[in-house]
Amino acid sequence: MSIEIAGLTRRYAEVAALDAVDLSIRDGEFIALLGPSGSGKTTLLRALAGLEFPDAGSLHVHGRDLARVPARERGIGFVFQHYALFRHMTVFENVAFGLRIRPRRDRPGGAEITARVQRLLELVQIPELARRYPDQISGGQRQRVALARALAIEPRLLLLDEPFGALDAKVRKELRVWLRQLHDRLGITSIFVTHDQDEALDLADRVAVMRAGRVVQFDTPETLLARPADAHVAGFLGEAVRLPCTLADGQARFAALPPLAVETSLPDGPALAFLRPVDLAAEPAGGDAPGNATVVSARHDGRGLRLTVLLEGTVLDATPAAGWAAPARGEPCRVRPLAARLFPA
Incomplete structure (x- = not known):
């Protein structure tokens, strides 16, 4: 009908x-x-x-x-x-x-x-x-x-x-x-x-x-x-975290994350980025690359290992990088963005 x-x-x-x-x-x-x-x-x-x-x-x-x-x-x-x-x-x-x-x-x-x-x-x-x-x-x-x-x-x-x-x-x-x-x-x-x-x-x-x-x-x-x-739908669906960023020269630049290369029709300037757990990769800190975050918890969500990390006061859900099989609570790590959905600020 x-x-x-x-x-x-x-x-x-x-x-x-x-x-x-x-x-x-x-x-x-x-x-x-x-x-x-x-x-x-x-x-x-x-x-x-x-x-x-x-x-x-x-x-x-x-x-x-x-x-x-x-x-x-x-x-x-x-x-x-x-x-x-x-x-x-x-x-x-x-x-x-x-x-x-x-x-x-x-x-x-x-x-x-x-x-x-x-x-x-x-x-x-x-x-x-x-x-x-x-x-x-x-x-x-x-x-x-x-x-x-x-x-x-x-x-x-x-x-x-x-x-x-x-x-x-x-x-x-x-x-x-x-x-x-x-x-x-x-x-x-x-x-x-x-x-x-x-x-x-x-x-x-x-x-x-x-x-x-x-x-x-x-x-x-x-x-x-x-x-x-729009930003409402992006934030409502898929457990996305909302982070402010600045668009410049084909990159989204964050306060506490490495820059992310993006293709977008938005003009340079302030924007909002929505990142889901699969859009954030966490890897163990070590050597000459100190961590910018700390592991809060690691759990299986039925599809794979999910990390909750604390990044300069912001709680993020992330996916562990390949080969990091046993993240431990309190372990320092690095988080980098892989993708994002961008909307006007």
Whole structure:
């Protein structure tokens, strides 16, 4: 189901929760809305669901303008952050709820509802929980129930608000993989809200980075990391450290780091450099080259060894140079930049 959003605006008194948002989403995409609290991502999701009505702009879903259509008439599946399951209903009845409250002319018969709910519980891999109540199952299982309930109405658009926010880290990772596989199997369009950049970059085909009610950049995870649109995106994604520098004669010159040769369209003068751990190489000090930093910690992050170093009062994450296998806490080292993303100061 394709989505075209143009000039979507929602204000609360003098505050613009959505400020002329434009967004174009292709049929079958998995999209993340990513940003800090107050950036407008949940308001945008609620506007798509029909739980908020915009003050201006258009919202076309599969060619139909839904900006003023009530939520119950949109046929969109919504999974709330805290699941919103009915505690007095069994898992089976929670999933069946959206079917049972349909107008009589659209309501399936009892046998069809039973068969559909059973299929959905099998799809989300919890058929054995049908007769339990929400308080009798785990958080991860409740998340699957909420998803099955959203899918019961057979939506072509699925919206998820912080779907893993209430789960512990291990369950979050397992459900992330499972949800992406489920999305690919069903072929529906999915949009989820998150403030967790790892979640967004791991799951989504494209990510809309939001700030102050606007979409700052809407791109693939690879493009966001390689070519951030501005300093906000560069600082928000990828654990980058922000360092002031001066551009002169094709070099970025830092107060405490060696100069870095750069290609940039920025004029000479003050600039901001964003450097990720892979952009900073740390090597042991020795001989005639004294260290300019000290190792604070060394740890494996699942992809390789990561160092935290202290450089003249600034804490940096860096990657150890090839051959430096066992950096020790307190050991002097040298840090040099390998690459940087540059923006106007």
